[in-house]
Amino acid sequence: MNTANPFYPIGTPGKPWGDAERAEWLSRQTRQRSYESEVVSKIERLRDRFDVEEYGCLEYGDERFPLLAIRSPDWNDDLPVVLVTGGVHGYETSGVHGALQFVDQHAAEYASRVNLMVAPCISPWGYERIHRWNPNAVDPNRSFYEHSPAQESAALMQLVAPIRDRALLHIDLHETTDTDETEFRPALAARDGKPFTPGGIPDGFYLVDDSENPQPEFQQAVIAAVEKVTHIAPADADGNLIGSPAVARGVIQYPLKQLGLCASVTNATYKTTTEVYPDSPRATPEQCNEAQAVAVCAAIDYALAHL
Template identity: 55%
Template sequence: MNTIYHIGTVGQPWGEAEKTQWLSEQQIKRSFFDEVLPAIEALQTEFDIEQYGELNYQQVCGKTYPLYAVKSRNWQSDKPTILVSGGVHGYETSGVHGALRFLQTMAKAYSDKVNVLVLPCISPWGYETINRWNPEAIDPNRSFSSDGKATEAQQVRQYLAGLNTSFALHIDLHETTDSDNSEFRPAKAARDGTVNKNWNIPDGYYTVDDTEHPCPALQKAIIDSVAKVTHIAEAGENGELIGEKIAQFGVINYAKASLGLCGSVTDAPLVSTTEVYPDSPSTTPEQCIQAQVAAIIGALDYLLQQKS
């Protein structure tokens, strides 16, 4: 089913009027300041918390959002450094809360072996409005190249560049939801003046490897770890997940740097984008969070195995 979006003219990209109309329809539905920020602040007894930026959206919603990084304390240059990012798409709830749960439960156990850096909520306005885009109708997860337009992505790039650190592993936590077909893909087609073709939303967990720098053994380690917590997505009848041919069970490949994806933001040789399906009748919000933690643990254990 191809859905025609209610804003704009079919075949014509949006101008400022259409973007303004879209923004006027966005509403605050939950609170970053009540649900996410206190959890970050509670970590300061055991981790270093650094504010790497802020999003001044006073004119949009009367709020300025602080952007935080959480770092393990015993940071040492001779240890591998790992990055976990969540909430690039703010509406993908388990990405944010999975990153926080990892910090709350497992990060300290690994911090004697690796330097841990976590960006729990890169797009807090998106979290509050349950949105894929930022207020300018830009997808942060297509903006991690040097010419990317989303402030959310560029502040991450500047912060990571300032650390002057090489990364061994980067796990970027995401979800694929039913609203991808009902809202976000039709909106994107309308914004870009193109035709939307919905794909089947996979029922289950999968990962996205990097076409340009694939690491299939890492993806398998993650899938094996997550399978203990929730079910892995089966490919459709044409051997695809979200319109892409599967590379192995539960894994597809995207060209991350070419698309400006968050997974290309470091020099890490090991990279994976996780995709949880929170709308499945076979899972719960808690299982989705646990699946994100299991993905990080599977990746970390794989990294440490390679190093030993």
């Protein structure tokens, strides 16, 4: 969609969608890749080194998606817990594959020091459709609250409930893409009957801290590590990143719990949301995955060093 035309092709400007508009939107979504072959198969290959559990199952029409989590094989209740999540927005590819790369290449380094829980693809329907929402046109990453309207969010909250107060760190892996501006924000405005105001997409990696419990030194430690892999997004002329003030280089803040964001699901001291920019001419898919894995390692290293 051309951002010069703020009217999305579904619905009536100024009027929120009803059932008919949601059905029309759903009818336009097509399966473009396989959760089973691209994600589940990779998780299955980790079973000889890690514990894998099915923590839920999404059923949409005749489609069934097992929700899988990877855990440390020798869980020790005396150790701190680290939660890594990816694919809350299914289209954000490096969030999924960066989480899996971390497990495959780096998780063993933290054995005997932390308990790891990794949910690499929270929204498999969105992964297959390369979409931000679930089939009900609901954004799982605005739905982490009691009586959630998103099955994806509710399932993760149930998984995490036993470790909510014991987690030391939660890092949630995301991307900001050009399609945020050309498709997903216009769709959101249309769905909610609001005007769409074009914005900009930061060119590079950045982080989202929790404005209710900011950890600036922690965020900068992650930025410093990732900068060795890919470039950090500069603030715009107004000192903003994606419309929010840059509180430090490559860092903005959101009230995570108030917005129902995934990074609010625990009471961890250290929380962050990564934002990789895969559409940059300066970044390859391999760099994007590596940036996510490096961010996880840097986050764990900092948290353990500051226990």
